[in-house]
Structure formats: structure tokens, C-alpha cells
Amino acid sequence: MQITQNLWQVAGPELTSPEDAAAYLVRLGPAAALIDAGCGEAIRDLLANIGRALPPEVPVTHLLLTHCHFDHSGGAEAVRGHLGCRIVAHQLDAAFLEAGDSAATAASWYGRRMTPLRIDLKIEGPQQAIPVGHGEIQAYHCPGHSPGSLVFTVDIDGQKILFGQDIHGPLHPSLRSNRTDYLRSL
Numbered sequence: 001m002q003i004t005q006n007l008w009q010v011a012g013p014e015l016t017s018p019e020d021a022a023a024y025l026v027r028l029g030p031a032a033a034l035i036d037a038g039c040g041e042a043i044r045d046l047l048a049n050i051g052r053a054l055p056p057e058v059p060v061t062h063l064l065l066t067h068c069h070f071d072h073s074g075g076a077e078a079v080r081g082h083l084g085c086r087i088v089a090h091q092l093d094a095a096f097l098e099a100g101d102s103a104a105t106a107a108s109w110y111g112r113r114m115t116p117l118r119i120d121l122k123i124e125g126p127q128q129a130i131p132v133g134h135g136e137i138q139a140y141h142c143p144g145h146s147p148g149s150l151v152f153t154v155d156i157d158g159q160k161i162l163f164g165q166d167i168h169g170p171l172h173p174s175l176r177s178n179r180t181d182y183l184r185s186l
């Protein structure tokens with residue numbers, strides 16, 4: 001689903017699998033980034049949607065994970081395997097992904113196990129610019145829903161686009177949510 005000239009939604013309950021959170025594709029000239037990867041149940045549909053949006057000479061160089069939860073990250077390893085992109089996450093959520101922590105990643109909520117996922121680039125500070133193609137995507141640490149939740153922004157097509165994803169919650173002890181952090185992040 002095309003949103004602006006260089007922004008598409010490529011995964012979500014109506015596009016891929018009912019358990020997939022929304023995933024977005026951002027093109028910045030000669031390269032593109034994928035924001036979140038869905039749960040991995042409908043990788044073929046996700047890849048087909050990316051292929052419809054981008055010409056074959058434009059690579060997806062980065063998979064930016066807003067946070068560790070399974071409906072956003074379960075498809076990450078398959079996406080990297082198919083596209084050869086680097087996976088980016090905040091270090092606090094990267095720890096749960098690399099450990100294959102099925103509780104903290106909410107995989108157990110979906111009746112699944114989280115396979116340990118290596119993170120190629122870990123965001124450590126409150127804000128970091130990630131160069132993609134001709135431009136950059138800003139990552140902001142916005143903890144609360146999970147300890148390492150990120151919000152991304154990008155300036156494209158004459159607008160600033162913000163990807164908030166699960167900044168709204170829910171908050172739950174098994175997700176290591178923190179209400180004080182959550183309110184500050186909002």
C-alpha cells in the first residue's frame with residue numbers, strides 16, 4: 001500500500017498475516033530501509049510487496065526494528081537471509097533478541113519460541129542517525145512498552161514521517177514495561 005511517493009506499508013493484518021504488526025518500506029534514492037519485519041508467517045507475501053514497490057536495482061540495506069516483540073521481529077532472520085540487509089535494534093531489546101528470550105519478546109504470547117537473532121547494529125544513545133541511500137533515518141530511544149523501544153523519523157516527500165509503532169503500549173511485566181519511562185516517552 002503506497003502512502004507517499006517513497007513510503008509503503010508492506011506488512012500488516014490486511015496485507016500479509018493476521019499476526020503481523022505493520023511494516024513499512026522507506027526509499028531514500030538508491031537504497032531503502034524496512035521498518036519492522038512482521039512475525040515471519042508470510043515472508044513470501046512480504047518480499048513480494050517489497051518487490052512490487054522497489055525496482056530490482058534498489059537494495060534494502062537496513063531492517064530497522066522498533067522493538068523486540070515477535071509480531072515485529074519474528075520475520076527478521078528470514079528477511080536478512082533473502083535481502084542481505086543489516087538488522088538494527090536498540091541494545092536493550094537486542095539483548096532479548098540475541099538471547100532468544102521468548103517471554104520478553106512476547107513470542108510466547110503467540111505460542112511460539114524466539115530463535116536467537118543476531119543484531120548487526122545496536123543503538124546505544126538517546127538518538128542516532130542511520131545513513132540509508134541518499135539520506136538518513138533518525139532513531140530515538142523511547143522506552144516504556146519495552147526497555148529498548150525505538151521511534152524512527154525520516155524526512156521524505158516534503159514531510160517528516162514518524163514511525164511510533166507500539167509506543168502506545170500495552171504495558172505488561174513480562175514485557176519489562178515501565179510506566180514512568182512510557183509516560184516520558186509519550
Ligand SMILES: [Zn+2]
Binds near residue numbers: 169
Ligand atoms: Zn510490542
